[in-house]
Amino acid sequence: MYENIRYSLNNLKNNKLFELAVVTVIIISALEIGAKTFSLPDGAMSFTNILDVFITVFFLFEISIRFIADEDKKSFFKKGWNIFDTLVVAVSLIPINDSEMALLARLVRVFRVLRMVSVVPELRVLINSLIKALPQLGYVILLMFIIFYIYAAFGSFIFKDINPELWGDIAISMLTLFRIMTFEDWTDIQYETMEVYPMSWIFYLTFIFFTAFAFLNMVIGIVVNVMEDEHAKVRQEKEAADNNPTIEDLHKEIQELKQLIKEQGKG
Incomplete structure (x- = not known):
């Protein structure tokens, strides 16, 4: 059961549409941070606050998927980019308003733009x-x-x-x-x-x-x-x-063999 979930999440993580969605949210996050540097009406400020919550929840969801889908979870936090992404997401959970850590939370939210580097392989290189x-x-x-x-x-x-x-x-x-x-x-x-x-x-x-x-x-x-x-x-x-085939490749081959055997049994 767990392997099936991990396999499904790994396919989602490697899905081009999901990667595009992550990049889109990062861009929206950058625009939202820039918008807050201007004097905005109350309605726009409320919208940016709701948007900030959505972005934080999305990043938490995305980092959770990457952690669950990873084959070697012991080595997950040995990678610098995973540590950086996790810290940014964790500190982003600090409430911005009515908190002594509000300034730190705002500053760390600026670093969410750098997540573009961890998402795009060419930038990581x-x-x-x-x-x-x-x-x-x-x-x-x-x-x-x-x-x-x-x-x-x-x-x-x-x-x-x-x-x-x-x-x-x-x-x-x-x-x-x-x-x-x-x-x-x-x-x-x-x-x-x-x-x-x-x-x-x-x-x-x-x-x-x-x-x-x-x-x-x-x-x-x-x-x-x-x-x-x-x-x-x-x-x-x-x-x-x-x-070197991964567990996901082997899992996919097994599923294909099961499907083939099932079709032959019907025949």
């Missing part, structure tokens, strides 16, 4: 790739910080008297360099210092080359390599799953 790339990116960020620090110290010593608001100390200089790296009106800063130091353009061009070009390409290269490895891993897992 992207996030997993970024997380796995962090150790390698850490060294690039450390090297970039060293470059920032050197140029900020140099800029503070040389350009401080020209514009203290941009080069007053090393902290302000690093913020200015970040502005330059993002190309936010950096030519205005360059021309201002060039009036005193005509060759100061070398300072800006070399900094932009190291940060905006060299380091940015290094970051992109690392992320792309990790994403390729992650996609290859997903393909291997899919091939292994296709070659």
Whole structure:
């Protein structure tokens, strides 16, 4: 009896229409959160409150289906996305009104939008790739910080008297360099210092080359390599799953055999 229920819930979980319904509810949840940031009439506020209850109940229903349909329930909460979804659903059960936890409940409801990542496999691959790339990116960020620090110290010593608001100390200089790296009106800063130091353009061009070009390409290269490895891993897992039949596949074959035997018996 339990296996039949689990089998039915697993089919529901893997049903494309059900997945589409989950994505639709997540989108509605995002729109509902955005709507609450505006001043709404009482009728609209009542509707959004009812909608919030529906969304919370639906997410609770969906996570329950996933848990019951899972073959290895002991490993269900060993997966990061399952833990994230469960926490979001659990905290969403906190009443928003007349509660000391109201602010926390509202903030967590914002994270329900991130459930889109856990539902769409392609988005999960992207996030997993970024997380796995962090150790390698850490060294690039450390090297970039060293470059920032050197140029900020140099800029503070040389350009401080020209514009203290941009080069007053090393902290302000690093913020200015970040502005330059993002190309936010950096030519205005360059021309201002060039009036005193005509060759100061070398300072800006070399900094932009190291940060905006060299380091940015290094970051992109690392992320792309990790994403390729992650996609290859997903393909291997899919091939292994296709070659190794699951309990649901065996259950389906048994049902088909029973149906075949039943039809032959009638014949």
